[in-house]
Amino acid sequence: MRDPLRLDEVARVQAEQIGRVWPQATLLVGLPECGAVLSAFVARHLGLPVAFVHSSGVPGWHRMHVPERAERAVIVDDLIGTGRGVRVAADFLIREGHAVLGVSAWISRAEPGALKVLTLMPPPYPTWKAEGCPDCSAGYAPRYTGIRE
Numbered sequence: 001m002r003d004p005l006r007l008d009e010v011a012r013v014q015a016e017q018i019g020r021v022w023p024q025a026t027l028l029v030g031l032p033e034c035g036a037v038l039s040a041f042v043a044r045h046l047g048l049p050v051a052f053v054h055s056s057g058v059p060g061w062h063r064m065h066v067p068e069r070a071e072r073a074v075i076v077d078d079l080i081g082t083g084r085g086v087r088v089a090a091d092f093l094i095r096e097g098h099a100v101l102g103v104s105a106w107i108s109r110a111e112p113g114a115l116k117v118l119t120l121m122p123p124p125y126p127t128w129k130a131e132g133c134p135d136c137s138a139g140y141a142p143r144y145t146g147i148r149e
């Protein structure tokens, strides 16, 4: 999302949804990189503080904000692909003594465990496991691999 005004419009919709479902939230948590930028936009609409959690490698806080009391956190991201990033962040937050209310994302292609996920829209394309993929059973070989969106 290259246009900050457009990003802010989406962030406002996301903020309204979070405010409706989780009015008790005290902290938004963003995953670098895109989730960190987005979470700051969303937090501005909710008047909430924001903190960033590194989810690749050893999970940890970005030094900008290391919360000092127990928070009721919502993880904010743009896309959930495998769900790994938000799962790692949620486990880290719980280990750190915070409550994780859930995850807010634009689109999710995974169900990341027991985490409650709010999305803005369903995925615009179907996802199959390799063994259930109709194109694979029709004999088509993958044209691209390792693609994210």
Ligand SMILES: O=C(O)c1cc(=O)[nH]c(=O)n1[C@@H]1O[C@H](COP(=O)(O)O)[C@@H](O)[C@H]1O
Residues within 6 Å of the ligand: 031, 032, 033, 034, 035, 077, 078, 079, 080, 081, 082, 083, 084, 085, 086, 148, 149
């Ligand atoms: O952060 C990225 O590089 C990224 C690139 C991309 O093409 N697609 C994509 O989903 N991401 C990010 O990867 C994360 C989701 O991936 P999973 O952890 O697999 O669910 C989100 O933080 C996205 O912002």
